[in-house]
Amino acid sequence: xxxxxxxxxxxxxxxxxxxxxxxxxxxxxxxxxxxxxxxxxxxxxxxxxxxxxxxxxxxxxxxxxxxxxxxxxxxxxxxxxxxxxxxxxxxxxxxxxxxxxxxxxxxxxxxxxxxxxxxxxxxxxxxxxxxxxxxxxxxxxxxxxxxxxxxxxxxxxxxxxxxxxxxxxxxxxxxxxxxxxxxxxxxxxxxxxxxxxxxxxxxxxxxxxxxxxxxxxxxxxxxxxxxxxxxxxxxxxxxxxxxxxxxxxxxxxxxxxxxxxxxxxxxxxxxxxxxxxxxxxxxxxxxxxxxxxxxxxxxxxxxxxxxxxxxxxxxxxxxxxxxxxxxxxxxxxxxxxxxxxxxxxxxxxxxxxxxxxxxxxxxxxxxxxxxxxxxxxxxxxxxxxxxxxxxxxxxxxxxxxxx
Amino acid sequence: xxxxxxxxxxxxxxxxxxxxxxxxxxxxxxxxxxxxxxxxxxxxxxxxxxxxxxxxxxxxxxxxxxxxxxxxxxxxxxxxxxxxxxxxxxxxxxxxxxxxxxxxxxxxxxxxxxxxxxxxxxxxxxxxxxxxxxxxxxxxxxxxxxxxxxxxxxxxxxxxxxxxxxxxxxxxxxxxxxxxxxxxxxxxxxxxxxxxxxxxxxxxxxxxxxxxxxxxxxxxxxxxxxxxxxxxxxxxxxxxxxxxxxxxxxxxxxxxxxxxxxxxxxxxxxxxxxxxxxxxxxxxxxxxxxxxxxxxxxxxxxxxxxxxxxxxxxxxxxxxxxxxxxxxxxxxxxxxxxxxxxxxxxxxxxxxxxxxxxxxxxxxxxxxxxxxxxxxxxxxxxxxxxxxxxxxxxxxxxxxxxx
Numbered sequence: 001x002x003x004x005x006x007x008x009x010x011x012x013x014x015x016x017x018x019x020x021x022x023x024x025x026x027x028x029x030x031x032x033x034x035x036x037x038x039x040x041x042x043x044x045x046x047x048x049x050x051x052x053x054x055x056x057x058x059x060x061x062x063x064x065x066x067x068x069x070x071x072x073x074x075x076x077x078x079x080x081x082x083x084x085x086x087x088x089x090x091x092x093x094x095x096x097x098x099x100x101x102x103x104x105x106x107x108x109x110x111x112x113x114x115x116x117x118x119x120x121x122x123x124x125x126x127x128x129x130x131x132x133x134x135x136x137x138x139x140x141x142x143x144x145x146x147x148x149x150x151x152x153x154x155x156x157x158x159x160x161x162x163x164x165x166x167x168x169x170x171x172x173x174x175x176x177x178x179x180x181x182x183x184x185x186x187x188x189x190x191x192x193x194x195x196x197x198x199x200x201x202x203x204x205x206x207x208x209x210x211x212x213x214x215x216x217x218x219x220x221x222x223x224x225x226x227x228x229x230x231x232x233x234x235x236x237x238x239x240x241x242x243x244x245x246x247x248x249x250x251x252x253x254x255x256x257x258x259x260x261x262x263x264x265x266x267x268x269x270x271x272x273x274x275x276x277x278x279x280x281x282x283x284x285x286x287x288x289x290x291x292x293x294x295x296x297x298x299x300x301x302x303x304x305x306x307x308x309x310x311x312x313x314x315x316x317x318x319x320x321x322x323x324x325x326x327x328x329x330x331x332x333x334x335x336x337x338x339x340x341x342x343x344x345x346x347x348x349x350x351x352x353x354x355x356x357x358x359x360x361x362x363x364x365x366x367x368x369x370x371x372x373x374x375x376x377x378x379x380x381x382x383x384x385x386x387x388x389x390x391x392x393x394x395x396x397x398x399x400x401x402x403x
Numbered sequence: 404x405x406x407x408x409x410x411x412x413x414x415x416x417x418x419x420x421x422x423x424x425x426x427x428x429x430x431x432x433x434x435x436x437x438x439x440x441x442x443x444x445x446x447x448x449x450x451x452x453x454x455x456x457x458x459x460x461x462x463x464x465x466x467x468x469x470x471x472x473x474x475x476x477x478x479x480x481x482x483x484x485x486x487x488x489x490x491x492x493x494x495x496x497x498x499x500x501x502x503x504x505x506x507x508x509x510x511x512x513x514x515x516x517x518x519x520x521x522x523x524x525x526x527x528x529x530x531x532x533x534x535x536x537x538x539x540x541x542x543x544x545x546x547x548x549x550x551x552x553x554x555x556x557x558x559x560x561x562x563x564x565x566x567x568x569x570x571x572x573x574x575x576x577x578x579x580x581x582x583x584x585x586x587x588x589x590x591x592x593x594x595x596x597x598x599x600x601x602x603x604x605x606x607x608x609x610x611x612x613x614x615x616x617x618x619x620x621x622x623x624x625x626x627x628x629x630x631x632x633x634x635x636x637x638x639x640x641x642x643x644x645x646x647x648x649x650x651x652x653x654x655x656x657x658x659x660x661x662x663x664x665x666x667x668x669x670x671x672x673x674x675x676x677x678x679x680x681x682x683x684x685x686x687x688x689x690x691x692x693x694x695x696x697x698x699x700x701x702x703x704x705x706x707x708x709x710x711x712x713x714x715x716x717x718x719x720x721x722x723x724x725x726x727x728x729x730x731x732x733x734x735x736x737x738x739x740x741x742x743x744x745x746x747x748x749x750x751x752x753x754x755x756x757x758x759x760x761x762x763x764x765x766x767x768x769x770x771x772x773x774x775x776x777x778x779x780x781x782x783x784x785x786x787x788x789x790x791x792x793x794x795x796x797x798x799x800x801x802x803x804x805x806x
Contacts, residue, residue, distance in 0.1 A: 004464040004484055362430045362753050364778050380784030386465040393466025393752035400750055401463050402470035403490035
């Protein structure tokens with residue numbers, strides 16, 4: 001089934017909430033040999049899926065492990081294979097930087113170089129955010145322009161930062177300088193194509209990185225930067241244009257806000273405390289048709305390999321559901337951008353469970369919200385990018401196709 | 404999964420019957436909170452699916468509600484997103500009009516204009532077919548040619564009629580004149596592109612509609628026409644060419660015959676009385692490889708919001724199954740073009756249940772023919788356009804692909 005352009009079918013309809021429990025899916029592990037979601041008590045999700053329907057979503061492609069960007073784009077109805085974006089662009093939008101078309105952003109890691117100039121620590125001892133901010137300020141003060149190209153800097157979190165070049169005729173087809181290993185020097189800024197704009201931008205980057213090394217020479221830990229994911233801001237049609245919805249994001253972590261804003265969502269206040277975040281959604285309830293509510297902690301626990309913590313956070317997210325229901329969404333979906341099994345301590349390719357609650361839902365036999373029960377659900381196993389059209393359909397937002 | 408060209412694989416094989424219970428799928432409703440199909444006693448379909456296999460079909464795209472044309476095209480193995488057709492063309496073929504390539508057809512509604520020229524009733528009080536025929540005859544007598552373009556007229560049913568322009572260099576990129584509202588005048592004939600042939604055809608249409616208003620001025624109810632769905636006959640490869648089958652349609656309602664004939668099916672006598680329609684199929688049994696048998700009443704009951712009537716008609720269709728089985732089809736499939744839940748009184752986007760009965764079927768666990776049971780079926784959840792290749796495969800009509 002090819003991807004369908006729905007723009008000519010969109011009409012007014014009900015409100016939709018997409019509640020993402022990041023990294024929700026798991027595999028069986030632990031003493032009881034169950035997934036985190038099977039182990040968790042989720043009375044609210046179980047109630048919703050009993051009256052609604054369930055299924056499994058495959059974020060990008062069978063067997064392919066999604067990054068956070070592609071994982072979310074699929075849920076927003078954007079085919080991740082068609083809508084690709086570099087990490088730098090995602091970070092730039094996510095931290096609220098005024099990221100303009102034509103700018104080239106890169107994500108930075110502060111790192112520690114030894115005396116031989118080899119990378120000793122790729123994350124500079126995970127320096128705290130406060131320290132990182134000071135080092136970024138030093139860079140921002142010292143390096144503002146190179147070869148007529150403006151250089152902007154912004155701190156992110158811990159050892160991470162953002163660098164943005166602004167000028168005419170820049171290219172973003174540059175390789176990472178992070179060698180992904182210690183004991184070797186940072187990589188040169190290599191180009192991926194033969195265009196003059198790429199070569200020019202690589203030269204700017206080389207000069208900036210050399211200056212940064214001088215500026216940071218006295219730092220005990222963060223004495224160099226590694227650049228990754230050079231990228232421009234993509235030109236994408238927004239959710240209003242494609243799906244006819246005024247969309248808003250409540251996400252306490254910059255990256256998720258970033259990807260949401262790339263598809264035209266407006267940003268609402270967020271804290272990563274789920275009760276407060278639901279209140280943020282409540283305050284803006286009348287102003288939007290579609291709400292993306294992001295819950296981060298499940299993914300973090302999965303990446304930490306902490307089965308019990310993931311169970312705990314799943315239960316915390318479940319407990320927030322009644323407050324979301326009270327707002328009266330016409331369609332409420334709960335799912336994930338990807339699986340993060342604590343047994344794997346990483347994102348994985350496994351499909352994610354999804355529940356869809358709506359008056360127009362066709363009830364299936366599923367009475368528990370978990371990966372195994374959802375495999376028998378009425379929504380079937382399908383690409384994540386099908387969730388958005390399904391939500392629109394259940395909300396009465398798509399007109400009949402053809403006579 | 405991209406659509407596959409099967410033409411080079413086709414070979415002789417068994418006979419296939421596609422029995423469409425129009426609008427079959429539902430959602431839970433009524434005192435027992437079940438779908439119409441769950442409520443109905445369907446001993447024959449249950450027996451067939453127990454020995455065969457079941458699944459769910461998604462007609463056009465997730466969340467998208469199909470019209471009758473796209474819904475059926477999917478079942479015939481034609482991707483509805485690739486094979487699109489205007490309502491006028493569908494109606495022209497459906498009423499048996501000699502609709503030629505180059506002709507432009509429009510579907511007409513008789514309507515009632517008030518003294519101010521505003522639409523008072525978009526359906527002219529749903530005048531009976533007999534009255535409509537007389538009014539159409541009046542138009543056909545008075546308006547035969549405009550600017551060198553032949554104008555043909557045909558009655559359809561109740562307040563509906565057909566208008567066809569025939570001449571060189573006509574275009575069909577014209578908007579509807581039906582304002583879809585009362586208290587406003589009919590819309591002008593607007594064009595969707597800047598081509599000269601479109602502009603010329605719009606001018607012809609304007610003159611025809613102005614003349615029609617004069618001709619109908621004295622009619623008490625049907626004193627004007629509204630035109631919708633201007634369309635030419637599409638150039639499509641037929642089922643013989645694509646799938647190697649001589650195909651026939653038994654459908655008592657013009658629209659379904661129409662769409663079947665667009666893919667090369669030949670028309671057999673039909674009444675919308677299912678027992679007689681099965682006999683029609685029996686009489687032509689030796690002459691075709693593929694039979695499309697259409698059953699309309701289930702959809703009508705769903706659109707009327709009549710749960711009990713839909714249950715009744717499902718049972719009537721089920722009772723007709725033994726007579727179809729007696730013909731000895733190698734593959735018998737029962738499914739629908741789309742769902743029409745009586746709770747929604749309209750077509751819906753919900754997947755439709757399908758059963759496939761064949762000696763070559765792999766039995767699954769499904770023992771009841773309904774939407775919920777079929778979600779666990781061996782055929783899975785898939786696009787409707789996959790049913791035709793599955794039927795061909797089960798009928799031994801597709802050769803091995805590759806060595």
